[in-house]
Amino acid sequence: MVVLVRPRNPLNIGAAARAxxxxxxxxxxxxxxxxxxxREARSAVGASGLxxxxxxxxxxxxxxADCSLVVGTTAVRNxxxxxxxxxxxxQSGSAIRTALKSGRVALLFGSEKIGLTxxxxxxxxxxxxxxxxxxxxxxxxxxxxxxxxxxxxxxxxDEVSPQEAEPAASGEIEKITQGxxxxxxxxxxxxxxxxxxxxxxxxxxxxxxxxxxxxxxxLLGMVRQMLxxxxxxxxx
Amino acid sequence: MVVLVRPRNPLNIGAAARAxxxxxxxxxxxxxxxxxxxREARSAVGASGLxxxxxxxxxxxxxxADCSLVVGTTAVRNxxxxxxxxxxxxQSGSAIRTALKSGRVALLFGSEKIGLTxxxxxxxxxxxxxxxxxxxxxxxxxxxxxxxxxxxxxxxxDEVSPQEAEPAASGEIEKITQGxxxxxxxxxxxxxxxxxxxxxxxxxxxxxxxxxxxxxxxLLGMVRQMLxxxxxxxxx
Numbered sequence: 001m002v003v004l005v006r007p008r009n010p011l012n013i014g015a016a017a018r019a020x021x022x023x024x025x026x027x028x029x030x031x032x033x034x035x036x037x038x039r040e041a042r043s044a045v046g047a048s049g050l051x052x053x054x055x056x057x058x059x060x061x062x063x064x065a066d067c068s069l070v071v072g073t074t075a076v077r078n079x080x081x082x083x084x085x086x087x088x089x090x091q092s093g094s095a096i097r098t099a100l101k102s103g104r105v106a107l108l109f110g111s112e113k114i115g116l117t118x119x120x121x122x123x124x125x126x127x128x129x130x131x132x133x134x135x136x137x138x139x140x141x142x143x144x145x146x147x148x149x150x151x152x153x154x155x156x157x158d159e160v161s162p163q164e165a166e167p168a169a170s171g172e173i174e175k176i177t178q179g180x181x182x183x184x185x186x187x188x189x190x191x192x193x194x195x196x197x198x199x200x201x202x203x204x205x206x207x208x209x210x211x212x213x214x215x216x217x218x219l220l221g222m223v224r225q226m227l228x229x230x231x232x233x234x235x236x
Numbered sequence: 237m238v239v240l241v242r243p244r245n246p247l248n249i250g251a252a253a254r255a256x257x258x259x260x261x262x263x264x265x266x267x268x269x270x271x272x273x274x275r276e277a278r279s280a281v282g283a284s285g286l287x288x289x290x291x292x293x294x295x296x297x298x299x300x301a302d303c304s305l306v307v308g309t310t311a312v313r314n315x316x317x318x319x320x321x322x323x324x325x326x327q328s329g330s331a332i333r334t335a336l337k338s339g340r341v342a343l344l345f346g347s348e349k350i351g352l353t354x355x356x357x358x359x360x361x362x363x364x365x366x367x368x369x370x371x372x373x374x375x376x377x378x379x380x381x382x383x384x385x386x387x388x389x390x391x392x393x394d395e396v397s398p399q400e401a402e403p404a405a406s407g408e409i410e411k412i413t414q415g416x417x418x419x420x421x422x423x424x425x426x427x428x429x430x431x432x433x434x435x436x437x438x439x440x441x442x443x444x445x446x447x448x449x450x451x452x453x454x455l456l457g458m459v460r461q462m463l464x465x466x467x468x469x470x471x472x
Contacts, residue, residue, distance in 0.1 A: 015379060018372075022368040022374075022379075087393065089393065131392035132258040133259060136254075138258075139382070143378060143379050143382035144382075147379075147386045150324075150366065156367035
């Protein structure tokens, strides 16, 4: 679950809820939110059920009481050496997903201005840091929630790999090469006495295209049509 | 670089710029932004140099003319099978980082309402999809930019691994075990005739704590102090 500690901006509360929907997180809790902000976020057009069902608490201790793992997020990398600090990466993601199998996990985000305090940290098992540019470490709250939830999700492999498209067979590429070479000869592109070099040039060019089978078919059709036209023109 | 195509909301333009600063992206381009939105975003308090230097273009073709790789983002996973679709993962991140070594890479984001169009896609070498929950695929623009830029960054390993903290030596844990066991005996916790079982119980408990050297020292001090007090009490 996501726990927002002292959030001030209704847009950020809404954005956190939206990111949770995007990445399949279910429960939103707020600790001492700015009352006006929470009300506005809840009544906003399109506010999700997740936002309407968000629970409010008066302290971090109460908000995380039923959680077996509490992780605090921080932009700073060495504020508090009393806590183990992990980066947002596959290892921390895997640690959290493992913990989720046996209990509830709370991911704490501090207020927009100051983040989580050292007192908040004492409720955390460990801290999580998003690796950002060293001169711009402070993220927008809604964006930080989105990045964390994405970063903690399992990596998803490509379903349709670009490599899976069927590549053109060499024989097909050779047909294009021959057709194009012939067309270039008729067009006067190939200089007399230099035939062999130019044929190789065309073949290498075609190979560099990394043609897919479908595209090779289309290209061969184009080349043959041009070749036919060039030959017709030569006859007249 | 990030290219926002027809963005409508000044907050999203600002959020995109902020995420770019967080993740070290440098150049922001906009294609036909809603003029009022672009003006507002630029004049917002705290608008970054990156935002002030953002370039405006009248078409996607012009915006990506100097790029050697153009990647379009899409929430939909099978709208356009004419384009290779990759997921935001280590492989796509690595492909983009490789391309960045030899040329400019444009990452295109469509408008808040409809995203990128099929016409926009024709300018893209491939499409990138953020793996989201199947029922909530549509992300906020600013959050999508943040998640993409994070997802395309190289994974960062933990600098201070929680495992690197020095673990307590077995001898230290045994001292705690013995002290605590003694204290429990004096306290009447250990039942007569059941000594061996209880000592094992205490030792296993201490081992499950996975104590760090520093914590073991503190705990031993606590136990010894209690033991001293219990013995004193027994003398009186």
